[in-house]
Amino acid sequence: MGDLRKTFHVRDYDLDATLSSGQAFRWQQLGQAWEGVIGGRWVRLRLSKGDITAEAAKPVRDWAWLEHYLQLHFNLDQALATFPDDEPMQNAVASFPGLRLLRQDYWECLASFILSATKQIVQIRQMVMLLSKRYGEPIASNDDDPAFAFPTIKVIAACGEKELRECKLGFRAPNLLGAARDILDKKIDLQRLPTLTSSEARKELMKLHGVGPKIADCVLLFAGGHQEVFPVDVWIERALQQLYFPKRRPSAKQLRKFADTHFGPYAGFAQQYLFHHARVHLKLK
DNA sequence: TGTTGACCTCT
DNA sequence: GAGGTCAAC
Numbered sequence: 001m002g003d004l005r006k007t008f009h010v011r012d013y014d015l016d017a018t019l020s021s022g023q024a025f026r027w028q029q030l031g032q033a034w035e036g037v038i039g040g041r042w043v044r045l046r047l048s049k050g051d052i053t054a055e056a057a058k059p060v061r062d063w064a065w066l067e068h069y070l071q072l073h074f075n076l077d078q079a080l081a082t083f084p085d086d087e088p089m090q091n092a093v094a095s096f097p098g099l100r101l102l103r104q105d106y107w108e109c110l111a112s113f114i115l116s117a118t119k120q121i122v123q124i125r126q127m128v129m130l131l132s133k134r135y136g137e138p139i140a141s142n143d144d145d146p147a148f149a150f151p152t153i154k155v156i157a158a159c160g161e162k163e164l165r166e167c168k169l170g171f172r173a174p175n176l177l178g179a180a181r182d183i184l185d186k187k188i189d190l191q192r193l194p195t196l197t198s199s200e201a202r203k204e205l206m207k208l209h210g211v212g213p214k215i216a217d218c219v220l221l222f223a224g225g226h227q228e229v230f231p232v233d234v235w236i237e238r239a240l241q242q243l244y245f246p247k248r249r250p251s252a253k254q255l256r257k258f259a260d261t262h263f264g265p266y267a268g269f270a271q272q273y274l275f276h277h278a279r280v281h282l283k284l285k
Numbered sequence: 286t287g288t289t290g291a292c293c294t295c296t
Numbered sequence: 297g298a299g300g301t302c303a304a305c
Contacts, residue, residue, distance in 0.1 A: 022299070113299085113300090114300090116299055116300075117292095117298090117299080117300035117301070118292095118293095118297080118298045118299075118300065119294095119295095119298060119299070119300095120296090120298060120299075121299080122296095123294090123295075123296090123298080124299085165293080165294095168293090168294070168295080169293080169294095170292080170293030170294050170295090171291085171292040171293045171294090171301095172292090172293080172300090173293085174292095175300090175301080209301095210300085210301065210302085211300095211301080212300060212301050212302080213300095213301095214299075214300060214301085215300070215301085218299090231299090233299040233300080234298085234299060234300085235299055236299085251287090252287090253286095253287085275299085279299090287305105288304105288305085289303100289304085289305080290302105290303095290304090290305100291301105291302090291303095291304105292300105292301095292302095294298100295297105295298090296297095296298090
């Protein structure tokens with residue numbers, strides 16, 4: 001009938017770095033464990049001695065959803081081997097070896113990054129939590145309080161801008177609302193995105209209200225698995241600036257071009273290493 | 286084609 | 297001043 005627990009043997013998997021690196025916003029660290037919601041399921045994860053142990057609230061027959069989300073079968077060595085052989089990249093990898101890319105749900109990822117505009121990770125988490133508590137389906141957890149799924153497109157689209165602003169969304173409220181309504185109005189078809197190339201999918205995503213190149217790229221990378229896509233945000237701009245061009249100040253366009261040509265077929269993966277390394281270890285300005 | 290300010294609210 | 301976008305120069 002399925003199990004409440006399951007152990008996966010892993011090699012080079014830094015769960016802490018991966019879940020806190022700002023690619024997903026639903027994870028909470030409690031002691032040694034991480035609690036979160038993936039789709040409609042609550043789960044608690046713990047890494048120890050090369051094993052990830054997962055604990056569910058209800059018996060699970062098939063754990064494929066979790067293996068997919070955590071990308072447990074991804075060949076990390078193969079990706080790392082394609083990175084440029086330069087000092088900034090080596091330092092970034094050395095500082096968090098085992099940092100991974102998750103594979104998230106398109107809508108949740110899209111919505112989360114729409115909310116990310118000029119916000120820090122802590123605050124993005126806060127907005128996502130408020131939205132889920134208020135508009136998401138309650139689901140079973142092993143804690144005293146129930147957990148909540150991320151709200152559906154339909155539910156968000158039916159909200160008023162004013163109620164969304166009450167979840168501390170500020171000027172992001174009309175953007176989230178607009179994107180949800182655009183999708184319901186079939187301005188784009190989320191189901192079809194996985195069948196498109198990354199540049200086709202980027203064009204589609206950017207048809208949505210409030211979605212520009214940065215958010216589109218984050219969705220391509222974190223939900224679509226387009227690992228060659230390199231989202232450029234202000235952190236990465238500063239990091240590239242400091243690490244690769246300490247003596248001059250390239251234009252945004254030049255940095256964009258550098259990002260697109262320097263990092264190879266797993267550029268998005270490389271970006272994640274640089275991003276996390278910069279955020280934790282570098283003084284940027 | 287490239288740059289600048291407005292947009293909410295909170296630390 | 298914050299992990300962005302859009303519209304107006």
